[in-house]
Amino acid sequence: MDYSIESTPLEKLQCDCLITGVFADKSLSPAAQQLDILTHGLIARLVERGDVTGETGEALLINAVPNSKIERILLAGLGKKEALNGKNYRKTLAAAINSLKKLPIKDVVCALAENPVSGCDLTWKIRQIAEVFGDAAYQFTQLKSDKTLECKVEQTRMLAPEAEFDAAGLGLRQGRAIADAINLTKHMADLPGNVCTPTYLAEQAIAVGKKSAKTTVEILEEEDMEALGMGSFLSVTRGSRQPAKLICLNYQGGEKNAKPVVLVGKGLTFDAGGISLKPGPGMDEMKYDMCGGAAVIGTLQAVAQLELPLNVIGLVPASENLPDGNANKPGDIWTSMSGKTIEILNTDAEGRLILCDTLTYAERFNPDAVIDLATLTGACLVALGRVPSGLLGNDDELCNALIRASEIAVDSVWRLPLWEEYQELLKSNFADMANIGGKDAGTITAACFLSRFTENVRWAHLDIAGTAWRTGPTKGATGRPVPLLCQYLLDRVN
Template sequence: MDYSIESSTADNLQTECLIIGVFENRQLPKMATALNQQYNNLIDTLIEQGDISGKNAETLWLNYFPEHPIKRILLVGFGQADKIDRKSFRKALAAAAKALKSSKLKSATAALTDIDVPQSDNTWKIRQIIEVFNDTLYQYDVTKNIEDNKITLQHLKILADNETLSTAEKGLQQGLAIARGMDLTKQLADLPGNICTPSYLAQQAELLAERFENLDVEILEESHMEALGMGALLSVTRGSRQPAKLITLNYRGASPETRPIVLVGKGLTFDAGGISLKPGAGMDEMKYDMCGGATVLGTLQAAAELQLPLNIIGLVPSSENMPDGDANKPGDVLTSMSGKTIEVLNTDAEGRLILCDTLTYAAKFNPEVVIDLATLTGACLVALGRVPSGLLGNDDALCEDLIQASEVACDSLWRLPLWEEYQELLNSNFADIANIGGRDAGTITAACFLSRFTEDYRWAHLDIAGTAWRTGQEKGATGRPLPLLTQYLLNRANA
């Protein structure tokens, strides 16, 4: 899908399809009003027939414009003009993209930057147009023949007036980087586990590093992890025939003295639960247990494309969690890289085992902050559903920065407490810590476990178990929380 900025006016615009907004009570925004006058109030006439009221996410095709350079118009409802916010703006964009997705059009032009969205400039609006359209029009095709149902739309032009061209180009650049990062994230996550193994994920990281001069990669093999004492991480991979990999991507956008932002992404390319075997129903979706790792790769790609003036380290511990005679057993006691011993009460709580050693390893980079993201707990889905990701951390300022970034990116977070009382639920009679804390507060106790390995730096944890993929008929990766992380990095770059 190609995106570009167009500065044409209504009197010389030529397009297969023009997308314009309409408010409730059938009011038209600035661009649509100018076009309506050019067309002798034809749009007003069609709207007055009552087929669209302007409610948010309503759409209406206007298909007949004889002797005009615009072949058809897609009207999109934005609701009441004085009640538009960021989320309702994106909801209307998604409705427009969905209408185009089922059409046979090859190109379209969006005249939507004149919709006023509070606290949001032209750069933000153009970025959102690209993000939302690209997300809606994404198609997985690696292992499926989609020729008969392939989306025909290939090019979207975005109208901007001459006075805002510089901010429009900035929005285009940001939108493309985020959209491409989300594409990479979703493509990796949607691949089946027999293709996207830990070795495959490592190869993709190597290919990514080849594309950018200031992006380096290092892959730690199991022998290296053993030498480092990563007993927790290695215990998870013992039941698999696929060797574990610890991927390190190093983006150098600032001076070497600048302390890096470290992103840690859980990379379980398939999670059967180990000896504590998961139920068969829905187990296919456990290929998505590497969405955190895929998001780290996508975010590093976006940062490199934007050439952000930051140093960023991406760490992706990758393995499988399978049942086997050599796999972890409930009751086993492991020794982590930190020296802390861990009693395994449930082998399906394996994500925190590969993360805890990686979080210990992260300290070697002298990080300014560490942010981990993981499809860690089903409890987060129960608590928050599929709207926000869970946020926990040991630093209020870092958590607030992430929340502010999430609001701008429309990639929601909800902070949960990390109180000392919850730590007691991880007590073990046989080790320094148990890997689960029982049925109560599962998302919180998982973060409490990780917090034991992050005491030397500022840290935040994103539980994306409810937001990293969709289930049911629309099953597929979402690419979240890449928009949030990229916005956080943009904010840091602009600070």
């Protein structure tokens, strides 16, 4: 979908459909008021007779607009004026585009950014139009014989006054970059494990690197990892015929000696659990165990597209976790890159094994902050559901910055404790630590494990097991937490 800023007066505007708003108290948004005058009271009559109530998420399509070059009008419910916050604004946008996308409508003008949204400026409101519309238009067709797209909308123009073109233009740039990053993340995640292998992920990272002169990409092979002493990481890939990769994207947009932000994303392209085999039902969704890695690659693309004046490193440990005669076994003990030894009590707790060596590797970049993201624990889904991602970390300032960014991006997180008492659960009689802590507090003990490899850096961990993909009839990747990460990096610039 193509996006642009539009300032043509409504009486001269030509489009297939214009989206405008109605509030729950039956008052009209400014554009709706003007359209009501141009249509001789048509919109007011529809509101008065109850065809549209203005509740959040409601949408009414007027299929014919007399004496106008605007062929259709979509009245989108904005809810109560005082309750129009970022979350409800996005709900309104989603309802609007979803009600239009299957219709023979190619050219849409969205006038919803004119409405006041609590705590949000025009740049943010314009950006959200691109993000939400791009998300709704996404459709995975690569491996289908019928590649017909459900969404017919080809162009979205966002209405903004000429006096605010700079702010609107900035929102457009940010929205386009983030929407592209989300869609790249979703596409990689939706691919099956026989296509999206560790090698394929590495190829996608290389392709992203080629788009920017400020981005370099290095791929570490298994022999490189062996030379570095990454015994924990390499223990996971023993059961796979696909070679593991450690993908390193290095974006240098800031000063040469400025400390970078390092993003680490779990890239398990398929996780059967290894010898501790997962149950069969739902195992197909374990292709999504690389969503953290995909999100890091997508975020680095957005950073480069926006040319942010920061240094950002993306690290993606990519592997498969499969049963095999050579695979990890419960009871095995491996030495990590840090020198700490790990007893494997459950081979299905493999994400932390590839992450811990990558977190140790991240120290060589002398980072200002390290943020890892992983579909790490089913316990996080049990605890928090599919609304927020879990957040844990060793630095309050970093965690609070991520919480603020999540609120702005409407990409929710909820912080969980990382107290010393939980570390006791990782004790092993035979190694420095076990790779699981028992049935209690699984999300927290997984983060406790990772914390032992981040003692020298400011670090935060995002458990995205409940938020990286949807299940059921709408099964598919969400692209989260790309909006959160992009907002956090934008906040660092500002």
